Amino acid sequence: MGLEEYKSQMERCSRCSLCKWVPIMQVKNWRFAQNCPSILKYNFHSYSAGGKIIAALGLLENRFELTDEFVDIVYRCSMDGACGVSCKNIMSTGIIDSMEILHELRVKLFKDGRIPKRHKDLINDVEKYDNPYKEPKEKRSQWAEGLDIKEVTKEKAEVLYYVGCTAAYRTPSNAKNTARILELAGVDFGTLGENEICCASTPYKIGATGLFEKYARKNIKTFNDLDVKTIVTQCAGCYHMLKVEYPKIGKINAEVLHISEYITRLMEKGKIKFTKEVPLKVTWHDPCHLGRLGEPSIPWEGKMVKAFGQALLFDPPKKVKYGLGGVYEPPRNILRNIPGLDFVEMMRIREYSFCCAAGGGVRAAYPELARFAGAERIEEAKTTGAEALVTCCPFCELNFGETIEEKKEKIKLYDLTELVLQAMGEKSYKLEIER
Ligand code: SF4
Ligand code: SF4
Incomplete structure (x- = not known):
């Protein structure tokens, strides 16, 4: 599908700005109520999902010329899917799939040869x-x-x-x-x-x-x-x-x-047994790609139809992805089973997890945004009283590791596998970050 095919979805954006926030019923504290690293850092509507969608619609309708500034805004986004979860929660029909639209917008910019220079280099590097x-x-x-x-x-x-x-x-x-x-x-x-x-x-x-x-x-x-x-x-x-x-x-x-x-x-199956205490208070960071973006896709083919003259519906009905089908329980189950380990949760968890913003090409092209989001997540982790932040994604770990080092934070960082080996009474390799 091309961006044009999302036009009717884009026209449905009500500019409500709810894609900037964790859904209200899930907010536990105003300080950690926002969900979009991009709008949190730049605080200008265009950086939010709704802002980019409205601008993309303008682009399709030739209401403005594609500029380097717009390209820059589109790519200062980690494609983490938090906006998609919030928008669907409110719109409940799932009519607007911000992640699909933002992806198609990038596909169009790539085809037009209008992507950031650092991203062009990255693509060449992968090919070579x-x-x-x-x-x-x-x-x-x-x-x-x-x-x-x-x-x-x-x-x-x-x-x-x-x-x-x-x-x-x-x-x-x-x-x-x-x-x-x-x-x-x-x-x-x-x-x-x-x-x-x-x-x-x-x-x-x-x-x-x-x-x-x-x-x-x-x-x-x-x-x-x-x-x-x-x-x-x-x-x-x-x-x-x-x-x-x-x-x-x-x-x-x-x-x-x-x-x-x-x-x-x-x-x-009893093939892994935890025999050794790991006396540590930890909190868990849900990597976006494992959580809300890890929800398997259900193929859908159909068209959008108008009901009662104005409501837009998927025909046949489309299974809406709310991020619920991601991998949330297995890492938590492991942490809860490690003897001596005190596991505490942050405020933005599971499908409402706050992205560290390393992904989507952000860490490579806009390291300051990745560091900003990494620091925001570390602040949240610290409020739990945890001595350590645990996750299981090398990319999140690169970003957190560099942010902790840069900001001289005391919080420790572990990969889940490291703690598993310790609980098995085995020697583990300490998280290494090579540059
Ligand atoms: S993308 Fe969804 S949540 Fe965001 S402004 Fe548009 S309708 Fe509202
Ligand atoms: S994908 Fe993430 S960074 Fe991009 S607009 Fe959505 S919430 Fe913001």
Whole structure:
């Protein structure tokens, strides 16, 4: 679909601005009532979802010329989906899908060659290196040196651990901890080693759909040729691609699980047991790609029709995504089961989680926005009295880690896998952030 096909949805935007806020019934404190990193930082309507939608409508109707300033506003957005949850909560029919509209707007800007220079470079880097970090292929499995891990293209395995570019090149401790957990639980697993390529999350978010589809097709073929039963990701961004976006391109024959879901399953089977106390007060950050954006897509084909002369409806009815189907309970279940661990919640959680704004190409092109949102989330974490912020997404961790360092914050940062290994009485690798 092109942006034009969303015109009737865009015309339905009532400019109510509710997409800037956590839905009122879910607000627990005015200080943490806003949900959009972009409007929170820039405080000008155009930066909100509603603002961008109205402007995009103006663009379609040739009411203004595309300017670099508008492009800049469109890309100062982490594509995290919080606006979509709030708008649908209010409009309840789900007629306006802000995330689909914002994505189509980016696709149009990409086709018109009007994307930020940093994003053009990122796309070229993915095409040239198969990763957005300009790292050589040979370095992709460097994290596994000294570990006895199967390469699934050479030896058959039941489970594929899809590592992803960020864990492989920037947070290798994530990969080492994940592999160690699988090994200790006796899972027959392997990785693609140096043959693994990017999931193409960043090109997708930037609007480079052609490149995304090329990588999606390549990856789906690789997965299906392997004949693995399960694919596990530790990276929330990879999870979102494999679980939600790839099925729109082709079917993956294996089930796709996030490591928090897989650990929960191993706990239920008695293959993972927590034997050691971890005396720590922690809070959990829901990565957007694992939470509201991790809700599987339900294919829909149809058209929009007018009822009673003015109400706009989907025909046939479309299943509206409210973000409820994301992965929320497995990580919480793990944390609650770790002996000695005191788990407390923040105010904006689950589908109302506040994005750290590293994603959507923001960290690369607008690091100041990513740092601002990271700092906002750390402030929220601190109000819980937690000593540590826990999450399970290398990209969120890069951003939080750098923000904590920059602001000299005392709060600690853990990946979930690190705490799991500690509770299993095993040595874990401390979160490493490489630049
Ligand atoms: S996008 Fe939805 S919530 Fe935002 S201003 Fe428009 S109608 Fe209101
Ligand atoms: S995707 Fe996130 S940053 Fe972008 S408009 Fe929506 S809430 Fe704001």
